[in-house]
Amino acid sequence: MAAPYTGRCVCGAVTATIKGEPLAVAQCWCRQCQKLAGGAATVNARFDLGDVEITGELASYGYTAASGNAYTQMFCPSCGNPVMAKTSGRPNARTFRLGFLDEGHGLKPTISIWLSEAPDWAVVDPAIDQHQEQPPIPPPAD
Template sequence: MTKRTAACSCGQLHLACNGEPVRISICHCLECQKRTGSIFGAQARYPREQVTIEGDSSQWTRRGDSGESATFHFCPTCGATVYWEPNAMPGFVSVAVGAFADPDFPPPYVSVYEERVHPWALALGELPLERHF
């Protein structure tokens, strides 16, 4: 069985996720943009019984673009959001894909709130090669 570990930047708050996620998605909603500081959020959803959580977290509940709320758990030391619990999906935990720090993590196969996509966002295959200045 696959076991993946996600953690905050300082490592104090970390999760062990057993098995494969039931969904991997990117969200373009405005709230995810504000939460991540990026143009979308990437998340992996796991059944709660497949996730072991260790460390302290601060929590904040907010309403998303859907009108539903979720409780976000972030490290009180470094501030990184590691996971959240959507109130509309009890029994599931969403984990920030970036918290796995794993370039081999499976890609998303669902994209939501695409009406909020930034017009300048490019598909990965269309990005120019990196140039060093």
């Protein structure tokens, strides 16, 4: 499937419409993501902020990620469903958990990051790009 992508939280109070294609789709094995996912990696799609429209109220929690970036998780205050995140390292983007997006989106990871923190039982597709930590942020487009 191609854009637009839509998503909603479990209770339906927060919805999203994303009119552009993802900048990246990543599997993240950092310890913070493992905690958020209940033990495994998170799988996330990063979109340009200008392509994102959110309806509904969001709550948030911020922390400093292992990368050193300020990271803010945003979630539905009613059902607790993770909705999106923002990072100081990529201020013009928002990251959505693939599970928040509606069925049929067709997105899958093309990169796996923070493998240095992955448990020994982690399974990573050998066909995707792999990084032991956070990959470098690409330079701004001219």
